[in-house]
Amino acid sequence: MFSRRRFIVASAGALAAPSVLRAQGAETLREAATGLDQLHAILVQRGDETLLAEAPRGPGLGRVANIKSCSKSVLALLLGTAIERGEVAGLDATLSEVAPDLIPSDATEGAGDLTMSDLVTLRAGLEGTSGGNYGAWVRSRNWVAYALRQPRVAPNGGWMIYSTGTTHVLGAALATATGKSLLQLARERLGTPLGIEVPAWTRDPQGFYFGGNEMALTPEAMLRIAVLMRDGGAWDGTQVIARDWVTRSQEGQTRSRWSGLDYGYGWFLSPSGWTIGRGYGGQIIAAQPERGLAVAITSDPTRPARSAGYFGDLMALLDGPVLGLA
Known part of the structure; x- marks a missing residue:
């Protein structure tokens, strides 16, 4: 049984040595995690x-x-570097301004008016390509065009619709605006300064690296x-x-x-x-x-x-x- 005297002695020891508390906390975390x-x-x-x-x-x-979709967070950092360097005019820049050639002739109305802010915050207003819609999307011949043809379910900049198609459009727009692939951008702007390796990952049928996954x-x-x-x-x-x-x-x-x-x-x-x-x-x-x-x-x-x-x-x-x- 843990007596009051032993409790006082242990508490005093912990107060005198914060490293003891840290070690105990780390062990608690280790047990919970494993x-x-x-x-x-x-x-x-x-x-x-x-x-x-x-x-x-x-x-x-x-x-x-x-x-997986931690890639979306990495992609957002790359967008920040492109804006800082003037390769993208800003969060209010539209897709038709940044990468007009990505927009198919039969895109959903308003697709060209999507801003970089709409894309990075998953507020494109188009039906999502994640979840049950994911398979059909990645089997399509043109991932960017497919995503931009999705039915409109909300206005541009409306509520958040989780969709990897939205971030893939953003990734393709970044590659177009900078003249560099997402792999190049990730290696140059994160890999080199952080001292980490960034292996090549999945590309779509047009050669764009997957923006937001894999x-x-x-x-x-x-x-x-x-x-x-x-x-x-x-x-x-x-x-x-x-x-x-x-x-x-x-x-x-x-x-x-x-x-x-x-x-x-x-x-x-x-x-x-x-x-x-x-x-x-x-x-x-x-x-x-x-x-x-x-x-x-x-x-x-x-x-x-x-x-x-x-x-x-x-x-x-x-x-x-x-x-x-x-």
Whole structure:
């Protein structure tokens, strides 16, 4: 039995040695994380200190994993670099201004008027190509044209409609505007400054790299992106992404009707202060600037992670044991 005297002695020791509390917290987190049978790897960093780096399942910490729709968050960062460099005039620039040749002659009315803001915040107003519509879309001969022909279900800039077709259009527009593929942009503007490898990933029939899905990164590389978001776009003393872009990305522009989370420029935002890239199966890139925390999680990419299921478990992990390490 844990007596009052032993409790007082243990508490005094913990107060005298904060490292003891940190170690206990890390062990609590480790036990909670490894108890989730979908979780492959988890890394947690506070400041410059790695508090946890575990890979109980999967390929490990140093091998690439499919980050699924965390790719949307990476794509949003690339949009920020294109705007900063003047390759895209701004968030209000329309698709017809940025990449008119992408718009098919039979596109849904208003498709050319979609702004970069509409696309990056998933407010294109067109029926989604994710979920049950995903298969038909990726089997089509032209992914961009197919997405822009979808029936209109909301006005441009209306409510959030989760659709990878929308971010693929954005990715193709970025490639067109910059004259560089998304692979080149990702390697030059994130890979090189962060010191991470960005392997080639899926391309559509026209050769555009998939905008918003199928990118592959190691958990360690994902953590560096999380640190980048935590530290206002800076990495190792260098401003990689404009601070203003990161700040604006962490301001809610719309809200997911599925998770209830706010959504900024490509990133989900939790009431507890997390900025989250979220991918199918439970792939997570998360930053908590106020607490100085950065997290990367990879999971089984073949199993779903619904908001009321495994993703909810991951949010409980972030809001509980992880925040407890701050």
